[in-house]
Amino acid sequence: MGRFGIIEHTADLGLWIEASDLDDLFQTAAAGLFQVIAANAAAIEPLVVERVELEAGSTEALLIAWLNELIVHSETQHMVYSRFQVKLDAHGKRLTAEIAGEPMDRDRHALDHEVKAATWHELLVEKTDQGWAARVILDI
Secondary structure, three states, X not given: OOXXXXXXXXXXXXXXXXXXXXXXXXXXXXXXXXXXXXXXXXXXXXXXXXXXXXXXOOHHHHHHHHHHHHHHHHHHHOEEEEEEEEEEOOOOOEEEEEEEEEEOOOOOOOEOOOOOEEOOOOOEEEEEOOEEEEEEEEEO
């Protein structure tokens, strides 16, 4: 799996992500998102598997759609997720994924931040010598 870090940002939080390929970049971004949402993300069990399919006009738009879809799933289904298997098409504009997690249990899952949305502000997705890198600002 790639690496992610949290970026301090005025009234928001950001993620920077580095990964070997686009599939890994999207998986790592999802893991980073839930590290922000749940203070103890390592305690989330991958008990329930769901399928997600998304399409967008660009890789950048797809990354925003992906993270926002995960936020919506988490909020509307009262779930937290810990495993992400993502496959993008050759153009980086369509993804299919399996996400796995469990129902949110406030006794077991210490929630850290309520993430409202992934934003376009300062969004960056780029090919690097080592693979791919991204920066996404989260509205909290």
